[in-house]
Amino acid sequence: MNKLITTLKNIWSIEELRNRILNTLLIIVIFRVGSFIVLPGVDPTRLQDLTSSNGLLGLLDTLVGGAFSNASIMALGIMPYISASIAIQLMGLALPYFSKLQKEGESGRKKLNQITRWLTIAVTAVQGFTYLKTAIPTEAITINQGLFYISSVIILVAGTMMCVWLGERMTEKGVGNGISMIIMIGIVASLPAGLVQEFSSRANSGQILFFIIEMVILFLVVVFAVAVTQAVRRVPVQYAKQIVGNKVVSGQRQYLPLKVNISGVMPIIFGQALMFAPAAIASLFAERSDFWANVQTVFSDFTSWQYNALYAFLIIAFTFFYTAITINPNQMADDMKRGGGFIPGVKPGIATSDYLAAILDRITLPGAVLLAAIAIFPAIASLFGVSNVFAQFFGGTSLLILVGVVLDTLQQIESYLLMKRYEGLMQSGRLQGRQTSVVSQ
Numbered sequence: 001m002n003k004l005i006t007t008l009k010n011i012w013s014i015e016e017l018r019n020r021i022l023n024t025l026l027i028i029v030i031f032r033v034g035s036f037i038v039l040p041g042v043d044p045t046r047l048q049d050l051t052s053s054n055g056l057l058g059l060l061d062t063l064v065g066g067a068f069s070n071a072s073i074m075a076l077g078i079m080p081y082i083s084a085s086i087a088i089q090l091m092g093l094a095l096p097y098f099s100k101l102q103k104e105g106e107s108g109r110k111k112l113n114q115i116t117r118w119l120t121i122a123v124t125a126v127q128g129f130t131y132l133k134t135a136i137p138t139e140a141i142t143i144n145q146g147l148f149y150i151s152s153v154i155i156l157v158a159g160t161m162m163c164v165w166l167g168e169r170m171t172e173k174g175v176g177n178g179i180s181m182i183i184m185i186g187i188v189a190s191l192p193a194g195l196v197q198e199f200s201s202r203a204n205s206g207q208i209l210f211f212i213i214e215m216v217i218l219f220l221v222v223v224f225a226v227a228v229t230q231a232v233r234r235v236p237v238q239y240a241k242q243i244v245g246n247k248v249v250s251g252q253r254q255y256l257p258l259k260v261n262i263s264g265v266m267p268i269i270f271g272q273a274l275m276f277a278p279a280a281i282a283s284l285f286a287e288r289s290d291f292w293a294n295v296q297t298v299f300s301d302f303t304s305w306q307y308n309a310l311y312a313f314l315i316i317a318f319t320f321f322y323t324a325i326t327i328n329p330n331q332m333a334d335d336m337k338r339g340g341g342f343i344p345g346v347k348p349g350i351a352t353s354d355y356l357a358a359i360l361d362r363i364t365l366p367g368a369v370l371l372a373a374i375a376i377f378p379a380i381a382s383l384f385g386v387s388n389v390f391a392q393f394f395g396g397t398s399l400l401i402l403v404g405v406v407l408d409t410l411q412q413i414e415s416y417l418l419m420k421r422y423e424g425l426m427q428s429g430r431l432q433g434r435q436t437s438v439v440s441q
Contacts, residue, residue: 010417017175017416024174027166028185034074034162035186039136039155041148042071046140071136074159076127078182081164084119086266088112093325120164121157128156176409184405187398194389201387214386221377221394225403228370231260233363235356237341254341258359260367262327265400267318267368268375272397275299275311303379312372319368329356374400 012018038044047069092098101108132152141148163182170178202211234255282296298306333353342348346355377395382388392398 007417011413014416017413020173020175024170024176024181027170027174027178028181031074031163031166031182031185032189034159035072035077035189036070037073039071039073039075039152041141041143041152042136043140043142044071046137047071047135071140072159073155074163075131076124076156076160077186078160078163078167078179080124080127080160081116081120081167081179082183084116084123087119088116117161117164120160124157124160125153128153131156175412176405180401180405180408183401187402190389191393194387194393198387198390210385214381214390218394221374222399222403225374225395225399226407228261228367228374229264229400229403229407231367232257233260233359234258235359236344237336238344239339239341256332256336258327258356258363260363261371262360262364262367263319263322263371264404265397266322267315267371268397268400270318270322271311271314271375274314275302275307278310303382308376308379312376315372315375316365316368319371320364323360323364327360329353329360332356 011021088098092102098112101112104111129149132149138145164179167178167182170176170181172178174181198214199211202208202214234257237254237256239252239254278299279296282292282299285292286296287293298304299310301307330353333349333356336342336352337348343352343355346352374395375397377399378391381391381394386394393402
């Protein structure tokens with residue numbers, strides 16, 4: 001306890017870090033206030049709770065901290081920007097123009113950011129209109145419908161761009177990655193309500209012991225998610241002796257860290273997006289055939305084994321796909337060779353590329369399986385009677401985003417402490433990921 005108090009004092013004594021933390025808290029307050037401001041012309045008492053019967057809407061509502069179900073001016077949150085960013089990244093792999101911009105340094109990055117913002121506006125406009133037509137019942141609209149749809153689409157676009165601006169300001173003047181932090185705050189906002197709801201439910205039914213067991217399991221799941229996120233395969237890299245001026249610099253041994261979960265949360269996001277296709281397709285033929293009606297029922301229930309089997313398969317497939325398009329062993333081998341580095345016992349060039357590719361194949365499979373296991377944990381928790389709101393924190397997108405953002409923020413705070421010659425956050429030393437030398441790629 002004394003160590004924690006001392007660490008907090010050290011953090012507060014660094015003026016720059018203190019100002020960044022205060023700026024972060026201010027931006028969080030602004031974001032949360034905006035999530036409760038209802039769109040003009042909407043009667044919130046007449047809104048329908050669509051999130052309870054639709055997994056996708058429930059996920060979106062969790063990611064934006066309840067703004068979706070509140071018909072807020074920030075109902076879509078930062079998600080259209082995430083979709084636009086992913087689209088731009090994929091275009092960089094498929095279109096030479098975007099690939100060229102990615103290699104042009106700062107000027108190319110600014111151009112890509114500008115294109116991403118324009119694409120965000122277009123995506124928000126389309127998603128905003130769809131949201132207004134599907135999530136806002138006509139009886140809840142208190143003004144002219146034509147005026148309402150036009151004005152609300154403009155407001156939703158402005159709300160999303162406001163979230164993007166807040167995220168960028170948080171990155172620039174706050175702590176951690178602002179865009180990721182905005183998503184994390186939306187997720188954390190629903191945790192107290194889910195926790196209270198679960199405790200009340202267990203207390204009323206006399207199952208306090210079961211609630212304690214749930215908290216222990218939740219702790220173990222979080223530890224498991226942290227282990228999967230932080231796990232790396234360190235590949236030794238030896239650098240040859242170099243002559244710098246009149247001195248001979250001896251070769252150094254460093255390590256190339258290859259993460260077991262290289263793709264992060266992206267396979268879960270892609271897999272979850274596709275999992276709504278079977279139910280949507282089956283709904284078109286459900287009235288004509290009992291088979292398609294059963295298909296719709298099965299894939300509308302996220303706790304069914306058919307749903308989770310297909311979900312796990314998609315996550316494993318997307319993990320291999322995303323790893324293949326983001327990690328290039330040939331480029332890594334070429335960069336290593338140009339830097340005068342080599343893997344002991346492996347010839348430079350094609351042999352090094354094949355060696356790295358083989359390692360990636362071996363660590364990607366267990367990483368994909370572990371990621372799929374984390375993704376289906378919420379369904380398993382629901383089968384044991386955990387409420388849907390609280391079950392979201394037992395795995396899936398919510399847990400991985402929380403773990404990733406918290407670890408990234410802690411590492412940034414630790415870097416400030418170490419820079420000012422203070423002891424790090426962890427009693428045993430630095431956070432994992434900062435004690436491994438990274439070979440430039």
